[in-house]
Amino acid sequence: MVGASAARPMAVASLQNVGRRTLATSRPSLISKARPAARATFDRTTLRQSFRRSYADDVINPAVKAKAKRGSWFALKWLWRLTYLSAIAGTGWVAYGIYESRHPADQADPDSNKKTLVILGTGWGSVSLLKKLDTENYNVVIISPRNYFLFTPLLPSCTTGTIEHRSIMEPVRNFLRHKKAAVTFYEADATKIDYEKKIVYINDGSDVKGATSSNEVPFDMLVVGVGAENATFGRSGRSHDDT
Ligand SMILES: Cc1cc2nc3c(=O)[nH]c(=O)nc-3n(C[C@H](O)[C@H](O)[C@H](O)COP(=O)(O)OP(=O)(O)OC[C@H]3O[C@@H](n4cnc5c(N)ncnc54)[C@H](O)[C@@H]3O)c2cc1C
Incomplete structure (x- = not known):
């Protein structure tokens, strides 16, 4: 038993040696890689000549x-x-x-053969439609108490004096005069719509009135873009009419 246990470490050592030898002999490239590489040597004369030559080439060839x-x-x-x-x-x-x-180019006059499209309001909804609308396809009529479009997001800046009111108002005429066909504009409020007879009743409530302040406008198609009014809950001084 003692002899066998003493022989085992020797066997292990000889096995390790075999392993090392095998690696060293089978991969001679590893040995060469392990050695430090020889220092690169430059032939100074050749280097100097090459510099001189390139410089001389430039001088010789100015083209x-x-x-x-x-x-x-x-x-x-x-x-x-x-x-x-x-x-x-x-x-x-x-x-x-x-x-x-x-x-702007001349506009086509309203044609009785075309359908009449009446648009109520000159706010965001109505003006967005107007900008895209090909007015040659219909006789377009706009009814609104405001003859301008108001850029509402900048309204608070007017109250602080940062922007003038007129800077955020664009006359609807600016859009309309560039349309291919003429558009009729009534500066008035729509007071009633008769869907059976297809008539809009309008009333001019402004200070500047003509001979007629009320009228009826027939339509084939109607777009209602009159917006909304704030609820004042009966409190005075809150609505536009109170000011
Ligand atoms: C101060 C302020 C800031 C806002 N900021 C923003 C914002 O940053 N972003 C955003 O998305 N929205 C904003 N809004 C909301 C936005 O302005 C409204 O949602 C938008 O104006 C609604 O568009 P509209 O076409 O329905 O109505 P409006 O733009 O209100 O237009 C209504 C039109 O109908 C006309 N009209 C009214 N009564 C009649 C009638 N009887 N007959 C004919 N015409 C009539 C009016 O004169 C007007 O031309 C803001 C609103 C306010 C007040």
Whole structure:
């Protein structure tokens, strides 16, 4: 038993040696990698000559230098041309836009063969529809006590004096005069709608009135965009009419 236990460590040591030897002999590349690499040596004379040669080439061949210079000058010239051409085109485009807005094309008159579309109100809903509407397809009539569109999100800035009221009001005429066909506008309140007879009753409640202040407007299609009124719960001084 004692002899066997003493022989076991020796067997283990010899096995380890075998393992090491096998690795070392089977992969000689590992040995070479483990050795430090030889220091790189430069032939100073060759290096110096190569520098001199490239410098000398430049001096001898100035055409290369000139070509590179010409290339960058060419790019700069075209960049400048593009800049001023874009500036001219931009100015022309803005000028044309201004001219077009001031000189709208002639509009087609209402046609009795077309259906009549009546739009009530000139708020967000009605104006959004108006902007997209092709007025050539219908005889369009707008009825509203306000002849302008009000940009409500900026109303609080008017109360603090940051913005003037007129800056957030856009006359509906600005949209209407650029439509292909003419649009009729009544500055009045719609007081009643008769869906059976397809008639809207209107009344001009403003201070400036014409000879007739009430009228009836027939329609084939009706868009109601009169918004909503706040509930004042009977408290005085809260509604628009109280001011
Ligand atoms: C101060 C303020 C800030 C707001 N800010 C925002 C915001 O930041 N974002 C947002 O999404 N919403 C905002 N809103 C809400 C938004 O303005 C309304 O939701 C929107 O105006 C509703 O659009 P509308 O077309 O239904 O009605 P309105 O825009 O109120 O338009 C109603 C139109 O109908 C006309 N009219 C009224 N009575 C008659 C009648 N009898 N006959 C014919 N025409 C009539 C009116 O003159 C008006 O032209 C704000 C509202 C206010 C007051």
